[in-house]
Amino acid sequence: MQLHKRDVVDAATAILDEYGIGDLTMRRLARELNVTPGALYWHVANKQELLGAVAxxxxxxxxxxxxxxxxxxxxxxxxxxxxxxxxxxxxxxxxxxxxxxxxxxxxxxxxxxxxxxxxxxxxxxxxxxxxxxxxxxxxxxxxxxxxxxxxxxxxxxxxxxxxxxxxxxxxxxxxxxxxxxxxxxxxxxxxx
Incomplete structure (x- = not known):
């Protein structure tokens, strides 16, 4: 399955809704998406950009x-x-x-x-x-x-x-x- 930025933001939003901002980490997000944390950086430059996309x-x-x-x-x-x-x-x-x-x-x-x-x-x-x-x-x-x-x-x-x-x-x-x-x-x- 090819990962898209929309998928990353969807999964991050789901983590936020289920567990709160304290549990919204790049490692957890990668685990949820079944990818390595490094794979996320193809879609977002850093956590701040990810949080901006979720915002x-x-x-x-x-x-x-x-x-x-x-x-x-x-x-x-x-x-x-x-x-x-x-x-x-x-x-x-x-x-x-x-x-x-x-x-x-x-x-x-x-x-x-x-x-x-x-x-x-x-x-x-x-x-x-x-x-x-x-x-x-x-x-x-x-x-x-x-x-x-x-x-x-x-x-x-x-x-x-x-x-x-x-x-x-x-x-x-x-x-x-x-x-x-x-x-x-x-x-x-x-x-x-």
């Missing part, structure tokens, strides 16, 4: 989100789709965050461009558009890393009763924080 796979559903109404609605739609994509994979937020920091995800770059365009529409100064977009993405990544960690702790029975996942409305909390950022961006552009 792009995770983020793929966000590509269908485009400008929706005004700039504020666009930001909310993009960020909601981003959170949903991250939550659809075990440790998705942690993996995408690492790939984002390393500049390994093409789709993350597209998300920044879309959010920068929304910031432009909001009236943000040119030099502040990308930082505004990144601030919103950092919020989504941080919130979702925390949410996924809490889910893992809760499933292990390690959270106190008042912190258990059943008592926390993460959707409401996420929407509130996002609204604070969007409202703050709107105020910032009016006083700048």
């Amino acid at each position: 792009d796979r995770i983020l793929e559903p966000t590509r269908s989100v485009r400008a929706a109404g005004d700039w504020a609605e666009t930001i909310v739609a993009v960020c909601t789709a981003l959170r949903d994509a991250l939550l659809s994979h075990t440790d998705g937020a942690e993996l995408v965050s690492a790939s984002f920091a390393a500049g390994q995800s093409r789709v993350a770059t597209e998300i920044i461009e879309l959010l920068s365009a929304a910031a432009q529409e909001a009236g943000v100064a040119p030099e502040d558009r990308e930082p505004a977009a990144r601030t919103v993405v950092y919020y989504v990544l941080g919130f979702t890393v925390d949410e996924q960690s809490r889910r893992q702790w809760d499933s292990a029975g390690a959270l106190p009763g008042d912190e258990a996942m059943l008592t926390v409305d993460h959707d409401r909390r996420f929407a509130f924080g996002l609204r604070v950022l969007v409202d703050g961006l709107g105020v910032h552009t009016r006083i700048s």
Whole structure:
């Protein structure tokens, strides 16, 4: 059987979903694919590139989100789709965050461009558009890393009763924080 990059990314994503980011190693991936670790390097240059490809796979559903109404609605739609994509994979937020920091995800770059365009529409100064977009993405990544960690702790029975996942409305909390950022961006552009 000839191995293709798509097969490598599929297997890596399956390992991530089944075991988490801690078990996503090149050795384990090679074992799953029944190849030597060196064979993987025909398809990805290094682990960072592999994680970037998996991040792009995770983020793929966000590509269908485009400008929706005004700039504020666009930001909310993009960020909601981003959170949903991250939550659809075990440790998705942690993996995408690492790939984002390393500049390994093409789709993350597209998300920044879309959010920068929304910031432009909001009236943000040119030099502040990308930082505004990144601030919103950092919020989504941080919130979702925390949410996924809490889910893992809760499933292990390690959270106190008042912190258990059943008592926390993460959707409401996420929407509130996002609204604070969007409202703050709107105020910032009016006083700048």
